[in-house]
Each structure stands twice: as C-alpha cells, then as structure tokens.
Amino acid sequence: MLLAIDVGNTNTVFAIHDGTRFIADWRCATEHQRTADEYYVWLHTLMELRGVDAEISQVIVSSVVPQVVFNLRLLSDRYYKCRPLVVGKPDCALPVDVRVDADTQVGADRLVNTVGAFAQYGGDLIVVDFGTATTFDVVASDGAYIGGVIAPGVNLSVKALHLAAAALPHVDATKPANVIGTNTVACMQAGIYWGYVGLIERINAQIRTERDRPMKVIATGGLATLFGQEPGLFDRIDGELTMSGLVQINRFNRKAT
Numbered sequence: 001m002l003l004a005i006d007v008g009n010t011n012t013v014f015a016i017h018d019g020t021r022f023i024a025d026w027r028c029a030t031e032h033q034r035t036a037d038e039y040y041v042w043l044h045t046l047m048e049l050r051g052v053d054a055e056i057s058q059v060i061v062s063s064v065v066p067q068v069v070f071n072l073r074l075l076s077d078r079y080y081k082c083r084p085l086v087v088g089k090p091d092c093a094l095p096v097d098v099r100v101d102a103d104t105q106v107g108a109d110r111l112v113n114t115v116g117a118f119a120q121y122g123g124d125l126i127v128v129d130f131g132t133a134t135t136f137d138v139v140a141s142d143g144a145y146i147g148g149v150i151a152p153g154v155n156l157s158v159k160a161l162h163l164a165a166a167a168l169p170h171v172d173a174t175k176p177a178n179v180i181g182t183n184t185v186a187c188m189q190a191g192i193y194w195g196y197v198g199l200i201e202r203i204n205a206q207i208r209t210e211r212d213r214p215m216k217v218i219a220t221g222g223l224a225t226l227f228g229q230e231p232g233l234f235d236r237i238d239g240e241l242t243m244s245g246l247v248q249i250n251r252f253n254r255k256a257t
Contacts, residue, residue, distance in 0.1 A: 007063035036074035059084035116245025118143035130221030
C-alpha cells in the first residue's frame with residue numbers, strides 16, 4: 001500500500017491508499033524537530049486505534065518545508081524498507097510539463113495539485129488552494145503548469161490584523177449575516193469574508209481574460225467549503241485533490257521503472 005504525505009507550512013497530512021481508494025488519513029502540526037521515530041510511533045498508534053492493518057510498501061512525499069524531508073525519508077527507509085519519492089527531486093518525474101521562467105522553483109504542493117486536478121477534471125483549470133497562502137494555479141489544456149498567483153492566506157490575514165492592531169481581537173473566518181457590521185467582530189468578519197470573495201472573483205476573472213478561454217475553477221484546502229457558499233465562485237470543491245495528485249505521481253513513476 002501507498003503512504004502519501006503532504007507537508008504544509010501549518011499541517012502535515014498522512015494518508016494510506018490501497019490502490020483503489022484512500023482507506024485512512026491523519027493530520028498533525030508541521031514541526032521541524034519531529035524525528036522519524038516519533039513519526040512512526042504517532043502513525044502506528046493511530047493506525048491501531050482505527051483498526052487499519054496496512055502493509056506499507058511505497059511512500060511519496062510532497063513538502064513545502066525542506067527541513068522535515070530528511071526525517072520523512074528516514075521514516076520510509078527505517079520502518080517501511082523503501083526509498084520514498086519526493087516531489088521536486090530529480091528522481092521524481094511528473095506526468096505534466098512545468099512551463100515557468102528558467103530557474104524558478106515551484107512549490108511541490110502546487111505541482112501536485114496540478115497533476116491531481118488535470119487527472120480529475122482535464123485541462124484549462126484554475127486551482128484555488130486555501131492554505132497558509134491562498135494560491136491560484138493555472139493548468140493549460142494539456143495539463144501543463146503555467147504559473148499562477150500567491151496571496152496571503154485567510155487565517156494569516158486574520159492573525160496579522162489582530163497582531164498589528166492592539167484594539168482588534170482575533171476572530172474566526174466565517175460568513176457574517178450582513179456585510180455591514182454593527183460591532184467590531186462582525187466588521188472584521190465581513191472584511192475578511194467579503195474581501196476574499198472579491199479577491200477570488202477578480203483574480204479568476206483576470207486569469208480568464210489573459211487566457212482568453214473558458215476555465216473551470218477547482219477549490220481545495222481547509223476553507224474551500226466556507227467560500228464555496230458563494231454561488232458561481234467555484235465549479236468544484238475537492239478536498240482530496242492534493243492527495244489524489246500524489247497517487248497519480250506515484251503511479252506515473254512506478255510505471256516508468
């Protein structure tokens with residue numbers, strides 16, 4: 001079975017795929033100091049608690065935090081007796097082209113989302129990922145990654161607003177009852193929610209104008225369902241997009257060997 005690991009700036013997701021579907025997944029905070037032994041004890045314990053009896057023989061890793069990759073490699077080597085695929089490394093091929101400026105490094109998560117989205121929905125896509133940053137990735141008609149947009153993440157903006165203004169509290173990102181707030185919390189929630197709705201609409205519209213063609217918008221990430229309440233903002237919400245992309249990349253590389 002395949003252990004797919006997606007390391008984000010805030011959280012890390014582990015998921016087990018049996019060749020047909022994901023049978024279990026877990027999430028933990030991303031910590032640079034966590035050792036391979038700690039990863040194994042944590043994961044093994046959770047597998048036992050959920051009754052998951054899986055013999056892991058393949059591991060693939062996508063990480064935007066380089067410091068954690070060493071211990072995830074060690075986890076794979078020591079406990080699962082296999083060499084892991086690491087997206088972005090020379091020995092991990094992609095089933096799509098990457099067409100950006102020379103010497104530009106594209107985040108592994110964005111490449112994985114591109115692969116997953118193209119496999120599920122075809123080309124001419126905008127993939128909106130709500131993570132620590134809110135990213136917009138453009139997928140060409142043939143599945144190639146051709147660039148995108150990086151904006152501050154929703155929760156990052158909320159935190160920055162609270163830290164920079166002593167009188168403003170920390171609030172949760174939620175859809176307010178009205179756009180005009182009648183108290184501080186409601187005002188902040190309106191600014192965050194409707195501000196990001198406007199940001200998403202405008203960026204997607206501008207991408208469509210530059211591409212001069214219809215494009216589907218696929219949303220993923222923790223807050224995709226929150227903003228998916230707005231009619232017409234997204235064509236599809238796919239919470240498994242990144243993990244599905246890892247499965248596709250793993251299959252592509254295994255077939256090539």
